[in-house]
Amino acid sequence: xxxxxxxxxxxxxxxxxxxxxxxxxxxxxxxxxxxxxxxxxxxxxxxxxxxxxxxxxxxxxxxxxxxxxxxxxxxxxxxxxxxxxxxxxxxxxxxxxxxxxxxxxxxxxxxxxxxxxxxxxxxxxxxxxxxxxxxxxxxxxxxxxxxxxxxxxxxxxxxxxxxxxxxxxxxxxxxxxxxxxxxxxxxxxxxxxxxxxxxxxxxxxxxxxxxxxxxxxxxxxxxxxxxxxxxxxxxxxxxxxxxxxxxxxxxxxxxxxxxxxxxxxxxxxxxxxxxxxxxxxxxxxx
Amino acid sequence: xxxxxxxxxxxxxxxxxxxxxxxxxxxxxxxxxxxxxxxxxxxxxxxxxxxxxxxxxxxxxxxxxxxxxxxxxxxxxxxxxxxxxxxxxxxxxxxxxxxxxxxxxxxxxxxxxxxxxxxxxxxxxxxxxxxxxxxxxxxxxxxxxxxxxxxxxxxxxxxxxxxxxxxxxxxxxxxxxxxxxxxxxxxxxxxxxxxxxxxxxxxxxxxxxxxxxxxxxxxxxxxxxxxxxxxxxxxxxxxxxxxxxxxxxxxxxxxxxxxxxxxxxxxxxx
Numbered sequence: 001x002x003x004x005x006x007x008x009x010x011x012x013x014x015x016x017x018x019x020x021x022x023x024x025x026x027x028x029x030x031x032x033x034x035x036x037x038x039x040x041x042x043x044x045x046x047x048x049x050x051x052x053x054x055x056x057x058x059x060x061x062x063x064x065x066x067x068x069x070x071x072x073x074x075x076x077x078x079x080x081x082x083x084x085x086x087x088x089x090x091x092x093x094x095x096x097x098x099x100x101x102x103x104x105x106x107x108x109x110x111x112x113x114x115x116x117x118x119x120x121x122x123x124x125x126x127x128x129x130x131x132x133x134x135x136x137x138x139x140x141x142x143x144x145x146x147x148x149x150x151x152x153x154x155x156x157x158x159x160x161x162x163x164x165x166x167x168x169x170x171x172x173x174x175x176x177x178x179x180x181x182x183x184x185x186x187x188x189x190x191x192x193x194x195x196x197x198x199x200x201x202x203x204x205x206x207x208x209x210x211x212x213x214x215x216x217x218x219x220x221x222x223x224x225x226x227x228x229x230x231x232x233x234x235x236x237x238x239x240x241x242x243x244x245x246x247x248x249x250x251x252x253x254x255x256x257x258x259x260x261x262x263x264x265x266x267x268x269x270x271x272x273x274x275x276x277x278x279x280x281x282x283x284x285x286x
Numbered sequence: 287x288x289x290x291x292x293x294x295x296x297x298x299x300x301x302x303x304x305x306x307x308x309x310x311x312x313x314x315x316x317x318x319x320x321x322x323x324x325x326x327x328x329x330x331x332x333x334x335x336x337x338x339x340x341x342x343x344x345x346x347x348x349x350x351x352x353x354x355x356x357x358x359x360x361x362x363x364x365x366x367x368x369x370x371x372x373x374x375x376x377x378x379x380x381x382x383x384x385x386x387x388x389x390x391x392x393x394x395x396x397x398x399x400x401x402x403x404x405x406x407x408x409x410x411x412x413x414x415x416x417x418x419x420x421x422x423x424x425x426x427x428x429x430x431x432x433x434x435x436x437x438x439x440x441x442x443x444x445x446x447x448x449x450x451x452x453x454x455x456x457x458x459x460x461x462x463x464x465x466x467x468x469x470x471x472x473x474x475x476x477x478x479x480x481x482x483x484x485x486x487x488x489x490x491x492x493x494x495x496x497x498x499x500x501x502x503x504x505x506x507x508x509x510x511x512x513x514x515x516x517x518x519x520x521x522x523x524x525x526x527x528x529x530x531x532x533x534x535x536x537x538x539x540x541x542x543x544x545x546x547x548x549x550x551x552x553x554x555x556x
C-alpha cells in the first residue's frame with residue numbers, strides 16, 4: 001500500500017468525522033460566546049465571555065454541578081468496589097460460567113429508557129415493588145424519586161444495577177488473563193487469600209480497574225437518559241445534573257448561547273477527570 | 287464433605303447474584319403480561335393468568351410499529367455508513383500506526399452529546415431537516431463511526447502484515463485484497479462493531495428526542511412519550527419497554543465473546 005492508498009483509505013472517514021464531529025465542537029465553542037434567544041427571531045449577538053461570567057453567580061448552575069459530582073462519585077465508587085469484589089469472587093472455573101457472564105451482559109445492552117421506566121415503576125410509592133418489599137420487612141416506605149433527599153441515592157441504585165456488570169466483566173476478563181505463577185509461589189510462601197488479593201491480584205488488575213473507571217466516569221458525568229426519564233431533574237432541581245440543565249437551557253428556554261457555554265464546562269469536566277485517571281493509570285504502570 | 291458444602295455455597299451465591307439482573311427483566315415482562323387489575327393489586331401477584339392484551343394494545347394502538355421500523359432504519363443506516371467509511375480507514379490507521387487519529391476519536395467520545403446536538407439542531411432547523419432520517423442518521427453517526435474505527439483498528443492490528451503482501455503477490459489490487467482477503471479475516475470484529483453500534487443507535491434517546499418528530503420518531507422517544515400521558519397504565523408501558531429491550535438482548539447473545547473487548551478498546555488505546 002503506497003501513500004496514495006494510505007490517504008485514499010482514511011480521507012473519506014476523516015472528512016466525514018470533520019463534518020459531523022469537529023464542526024459542531026467548533027460551532028459550540030463559538031456559540032458559547034454569543035447570546036442567542038432563539039424564540040426572539042433575532043440572530044446571535046457576540047458577548048465574549050459573558051455567558052461564562054454569568055455562571056459564577058448562577059445558583060442553578062452550582063446546584064447542577066453539585067448533583068453531577070455527587071451522582072458521579074456515588075455511582076463510580078459503588079460500581080468499582082462492587083464490580084471488583086464480584087469479579088474476584090467469580091474468578092474461578094465453574095460450570096455455567098459463560099451463562100453467568102451472558103446474564104451480566106444483558107443490563108449493559110438494555111435500552112436505558114426502558115430500564116429507567118421499569119425502575120421508575122419499582123420506586124413508585126404506593127405500588128412499587130421496592131416499597132412493598134420494605135414494608136414486608138417491617139421498614140417504612142420511602143418516597144424515593146419524589147423526595148429531594150433520597151432521589152439521588154435512588155438514581156445511583158438504578159445506575160449501579162445497569163453498569164456494575166460492565167466493571168465486573170472488564171475486571172474479570174483481566175483476572176482470567178493473569179499468569180498463574182505469582183499465585184502459586186505465593187501459596188508456597190504460605191500467604192492467605194486476603195494477602196494474595198491485596199499484594200498480588202489487585203496490583204495486577206489495577207490497569208483494568210482504572211480503564212473501567214475511565215469508561216464509566218465519562219458516561220456517569222454525562223448521564224442524561226436515566227435522570228430525564230425517571231425524574232426530569234426533580235423534585236424541583238434536586239436531581240438536575242449539568243447535562244439536564246444544559247438541555248433545559250437550550251431546549252426549554254431556547255437560550256442557545258448560555259447552553260453552549262454550559263456544554264463547554266461539562267466537556268472540560270469530563271476531560272479533566274479523564275486526564276487525572278490516565279495519570280493514575282500511567283503511574284500505576286511503572 | 288466440607289469441600290462439597292463449599293461448592294454448594296458457591297453455586298448458591300452465584301445463583302443469588304444472577305437473580306439481581308434477571309429479576310428486573312422478569313418483573314418488566316411480568317408487568318407487561320398482567321392485566322391492569324393484577325398490576326394494581328397489593329400484595330403483587332406472583333401467580334397470575336398471563337394476558338397478551340398489553341402487547342396487542344402496544345402494536346394495535348397508533349404508530350408503534352412505525353416507530354419500530356424507524357428505529358430499525360436509522361440504526362441500520364448509521365451502522366452501514368459507519369462500516370463503509372470506517373472499515374478502510376481503520377485498516378490504514380492500524381497499518382500505518384496513525385494513533386493520533388485514535389486520540390482525536392477518544393476526545394470526540396468525551397464531548398457531551400448535547401455539544402453536538404445544539405449545533406446540529408440549529409443547522410437542521412434552518413435547512414428544514416428536523417424530523418427526517420438525514421438528521422437522525424447524521425447525528426447517530428457521531429456515535430457509530432468513531433466506535434467502528436476503534437474496534438476495527440484493534441482487530442486489524444491482530445492480523446499479520448504478510449496477509450496483504452501474499453494477496454498482492456498473487457496479483458490482487460489493494461482494493462481486491464482488502465475486500466477478498468482482509469475483510470473476511472476480521473469478520474468477528476465487523477460483527478462486534480456492527481452489532482454494538484446498532485445497539486447504541488437503537489438505544490439513543492437524546493438526539494432523537496430533539497431531532498425526530500411524528501414521522502421519524504424512534505422507539506425510546508415513543509416510549510418516553512407514553513409515560514407523560516399514560517402514567518398509570520403499567521401493563522402497556524412495561525410491554526412497550528419489553529418490546530424495545532428484546533432486540534438488544536438477543537443481539538448480545540451473538541457477540542457475547544467479544545462484547546467486553548469491544549466496549550473497552552477505545553479507552554485502552556487512548
